[in-house]
Amino acid sequence: MxxxxxxxxxxxxxxxxxxxxxxxxxxxxxxxxxxxxxxxxxxxxxxxxxxxxxxxxxxxxxxxxxxxxxxxxxxxxxxxxxxxxxxxxxxxxxxxxxxxxxxxxxxxxxxxxxxxxxxxxxxxxxxxxxxxxxxxxxxxxxxxxxxxxxxxxxxxxxxxxxxxxxxxxxxxxxxxxxxxxxxxxxxxxxxxxxxxxxxxxxxxxxxDGSEAESPESPEQAEGDVHAALAGDHSAASRVNAVLNSFTAEQLAGKQPLTLEQAAVLSQLQAQQHGMSINELWTAAQGVGDQREMIANSWQLMSNPALVFPRTNLKPGAVQGTEVVRGGEAQLPEYLQALNWAWPTYLNQLDLLANIVKAGNPALQTNTDLDRRMIRHAAAVMNLQPWQLDLGGADDHREMDRIMGSVVADLFRAVSPDHPVVHDMVAGSQGKVFLDNMSRHFWSDGGKSAASLFDWVEGAARGTEAKLAAETARCYGLYLGEHGADLLRLPGGHSMGEVNPHLIRSMAHGLAPYLSNIAGLPGGSPDFGDFHDSPNEVESGKMPFAKRVFSVLSTDKVASDYFNGAADRQALLAEAAYAREFTSHAADLNSYNENLHNAMTLRGLVNFGIDSATRAEVDNHAVSQEAAQQAAYDHRKTAYEAAARAITGAVGLVPEGGPIIGTGLGVLAIVAEKDFLGEAPTASAPSDYSMPYMSIGSADRELLNAVIASGQPVAIEPSFMVDGRIGTPDELAGRIANLTSAHYDHVLNEALTDLFAQSFGDAHGRPFIPDQDMMNRYNQFAKDSSPPGR
Missing domain, CATH: 1.20.1270 (Substrate Binding Domain Of Dnak; Chain:A; Domain 2)
Known part of the structure; x- marks a missing residue:
């Protein structure tokens, strides 16, 4: 099996x-x-x-x-x-x-x-x-x-x-x-x-088999391991059955090994001790579909949580009474002394990685073998040819063929060992490791590098939640610190352009921690506060968060997922405000935390997409004339991802279709124009900046949120378009001589009347929150220059 x-x-x-x-x-x-x-x-x-x-x-x-x-x-x-x-x-x-x-x-x-x-x-x-x-x-x-x-x-x-x-x-x-x-x-x-x-x-x-305590006696274990290393498939199958019987409790050091497990592991450690990498490769390939035996034994003998008997290093020896603890020192001698000289050891590293990739990932639990391999990968990336390539001095494809493929194999091999990946990025060399990985032009688009982090999102809620949060925080901080460089790599490229799979993996891994990154309540305690200070969060400056959103917006798929998750959270926050309003919440006032949170997320999304688009213009990937449309399209597909997540629909309601029903799904459809604004026209200026929110836009968004909640709004019928309040551009052909002043006046009057109906005119009636809402979003719009510039 x-x-x-x-x-x-x-x-x-x-x-x-x-x-x-x-x-x-x-x-x-x-x-x-x-x-x-x-x-x-x-x-x-x-x-x-x-x-x-x-x-x-x-x-x-x-x-x-x-x-x-x-x-x-x-x-x-x-x-x-x-x-x-x-x-x-x-x-x-x-x-x-x-x-x-x-x-x-x-x-x-x-x-x-x-x-x-x-x-x-x-x-x-x-x-x-x-x-x-x-x-x-x-x-x-x-x-x-x-x-x-x-x-x-x-x-x-x-x-x-x-x-x-x-x-x-x-x-x-x-x-x-x-x-x-x-x-x-x-x-x-x-x-x-x-x-x-x-x-x-x-x-x-x-x-009869019922009373045999250990089917693999020390003598039998010696014979089976010897035969398996010599290419005996049947012996290898028996040995693998023992290796795959290790439980999670045993791998964590919470339960001792059985006599059978101890005997087999002891023999594997002793008999492989003096074998060269070529001999080990031959042994692995010689047993065909049982080749995982070699990798499995290395993972187990290098697991510091395991204790097993020592076997003397001589032919035919069986285990003695002395015990050893798993670790790097128990690995085959050749692996311990693997030559670090460039470039002679690359082929040997590649053999090592391919042996390990064939193993059972369930046995990769904080082992010294995996630590050694990820250190090897880091060492290759620190070599001068790799560093020169990062600076744009060499041909990227040739460098990836020579060195990148080996590092990619090492990444794939070590990726199931989540504690080892965590410790590398969280350690003293973590930033250098992430930088060498992120700026390299991977021939597979960063897919192998992404394998190191593909587990993070799924582990955000589970037994590895703390490990996942800390890992995501490390590469999130890296993006926040180096975002400006990653938007403009040598040769006119962005990280998302050259390594889309790595960016997508990071986007998925950071999505569960959006509240932490954006400085909002309800974030993961394991992730903790992000880098931006309370003053920077309050003012909307937030340089680290802005760079994270900007880099993750350099690939459309990553942008749709991460920014879509942020838009979804913003929609939920606006819906929460609408529920507070329609239920006449006693603590409702002009400043509303839900609206503040929604505007923070929307500001970060739009800032990030606009910054990524500016970088595309600077990198000559998009023309100045096409930039506004490109940014709008990115915002639109990210919002649609959020709407699909809320409505559960495959696509949005077609343009112009009537709105039926109430609730979150309706809000997702109604709010599209409010979130995205008008699509650019052919006459739109090429020298653009992130659009501001007007008071009319803020009032329209509040009114549409209330409409979506099921409460009617008293407003001139001509202002309604398919069950929602239209934008000025939509109404221009319906209402003669419509001015922005008249538009803002009608909407503000409707909102004022709505508050009066709900709360009366008495002293202490809540103030309309449109001004605070507009001000929060515009804190991001007024400082829309690309981060790091």
């Missing part, structure tokens, strides 16, 4: 038991050998018709259940009969009774093995099907081309698939445990019967 998206170790932990381990215990039994021994007792005894009939029935039962051949024959049958009749005093007349009992043991063991193996086959088929579905879901989710509502639905589907896999594993565990209990009970009764009737049960404990 090969699973890419399901961790067997995590399944076992969540299911409350390991069906594979119980099945392995049963499969260690040797029913064929027990049956052969029964035949020998049968042939040596004094037969009666009754004994012959009972033996034949047991034999038929065994043959019906047994469907394998195994040449291993550890018991000398003739010698065992001689021992039974000699030292144990079993009479010749009793031998057929022993034969019948042994044949029954063989039969029930074979039946138990067959039933348990069937349960495992069904389970593994179910898990492989779920894994394929998870793969399809993850591929769609990471394509970054889906509406946000669809991505949320996919996340629910992924969660359901994972829970279903856990339930299936738990059910299989219960079934196989029941099979083992029934077999153990029957075996106990048969052995008791044998002892009472003949005084014999001698060979059964060696053959």
């Amino acid at each position: 090969q699973l890419r998206y399901i961790s067997v170790a995590h399944l076992v932990a969540a299911a409350g038991g390991d069906p594979w381990a119980i099945n392995a215990t049963l499969q260690r039994g040797r029913p064929a050998q027990i049956s052969a021994l029964a035949r020998t007792f049968h042939d040596a005894g004094e037969l009666t018709s009754e004994a012959e009939s009972a033996f034949s029935e047991a034999r038929r039962r065994f043959e019906a259940a047994w469907n394998r051949e195994n040449g291993d024959h550890p018991i000398n049958d003739a010698a065992e009969v001689q021992r039974a009749t000699g030292s144990l005093g079993v009479q010749a007349a009793q031998l057929p009774q022993v034969a019948v009992a042994l044949e029954r043991v063989a039969a029930i063991l074979a039946e138990a093995q067959r039933a348990a193996a069937g349960q495992i086959r069904v389970l593994e088929g179910q898990l492989e099907a779920a894994d394929r579905e998870l793969g399809e879901a993850h591929t769609l989710l990471h394509s970054h081309h889906l509406p946000m509502s669809h991505e949320m639905a996919l996340e629910d589907i992924i969660g359901d698939l994972e829970h279903r896999a856990i339930d299936q594993t738990a059910a299989a565990f219960r079934q196989i445990e029941h099979i083992r209990e029934m077999y153990s009970d029957l075996l106990h009764r048969l052995k008791t019967q044998m002892r009472m009737q003949s005084g014999y049960d001698g060979a059964v404990p060696a053959l």
Whole structure:
């Protein structure tokens, strides 16, 4: 069974038991050998018709259940009969009774093995099907081309698939445990019967598998590991079964290793110790689909949470009583001393990365192997040729072919080890590491680099929430500090243009922490406050937040996701204000926190998109004439992503269609013009700046939010367009000689009347918040020069 998206170790932990381990215990039994021994007792005894009939029935039962051949024959049958009749005093007349009992043991063991193996086959088929579905879901989710509502639905589907896999594993565990209990009970009764009737049960404990504490004794582990490293597929399969049996609790050092796990890991550590990287590569490739064995063993032997026996470094040695702790010092000698000289060690690094990529990612939990590999990647990026390339001195494609492909493989190999990725970006060299990664022109568009962070968004709410938040904060701060440089890379490029996949991964990872970045309440405590000071947040200056929004706007897909998430949050905040208003909230006043938050988010979105567009003009990616339309299009698609997430629709209501219903979905449709403004015209000036919000725009937005909540607004009918208040451009063809002053007056009067209806004219009536709302947004518009300039 090969699973890419399901961790067997995590399944076992969540299911409350390991069906594979119980099945392995049963499969260690040797029913064929027990049956052969029964035949020998049968042939040596004094037969009666009754004994012959009972033996034949047991034999038929065994043959019906047994469907394998195994040449291993550890018991000398003739010698065992001689021992039974000699030292144990079993009479010749009793031998057929022993034969019948042994044949029954063989039969029930074979039946138990067959039933348990069937349960495992069904389970593994179910898990492989779920894994394929998870793969399809993850591929769609990471394509970054889906509406946000669809991505949320996919996340629910992924969660359901994972829970279903856990339930299936738990059910299989219960079934196989029941099979083992029934077999153990029957075996106990048969052995008791044998002892009472003949005084014999001698060979059964060696053959039935129920009492064997460790199927891989130190001697067996030595032989299996030796054979596996020499290319024996069967031995490698047995070794891999042991390596993949490590549980999450064991990997964290919370539970000790079993005797079998300790024996196998000890032998793997000792026997690989002196092998070269080429020998290790040959060993991995030599066992075909079992090649994960090498990588799995490295991850385990370099895990500082594990303790296992030491085996002397000589052929045929078995473990002693001394124990060692996992870590870098337990890795093969060659890996510890891997030559850092440029460029001779790049091929060796590439072999190392490709060996590790074949391993089980569930075993990559804070291991020294992964720490060493990510340090190797950082070291390559610090080499002079890489640095010269960042400065634009060399041909990017040639540099990526020589060095970038190796670093990309190292990133892919280490990416499942989230603590290691976290510690690299959070450590003293984190900023240099992120800078070397982000400014490189990756041939895969930054896809391999993105693999380091693709887990962050999904982990934002779970057991790794703190790890995810701290990781996202590190690269968020990097974008905030270096945003100006990333907008204008050497040669006239932006980060989103050359590394779109990396930008998209960062956008997804930072989306759960929008409130933290924007200085709003309700953010993640694990992420904490962002870099901008309280004064900078209050004034709207917010240089770090603005650079984050700007860099993430350099790729349209990333912009749609991140800015769409911000627009969605802004819509929710406006809807919250509308609910407060229509419910006559007692604490409503001219300053409203929800409206302040909405304007902060909208200001950051528009600032970021405009800054990214300016950079495109400077980089000659967009002409001055096309810049306004490009910025508008970016704002529009980001807003539509937000609207889809709220309405759950595949697309927005077509232009000009009537608005039906009330609530958030209506607000998302009604507010589109308020959020985006008018589309640029052919006569729009090419030297543009981020548009200001007028008092009329603020009043229209407030009134439309109330309309969307279901409350009617008294206003001249000619001002309504498809169930909402129209913009001045929309009304110009309907209302003769409409001036901006008249437009603002009508809307302000309607808003004033609305407040009077809801709160009366008495002293203490809340003030209309349009001025504060407008002022907050315009704090961003008045300082719309690109960040860092």
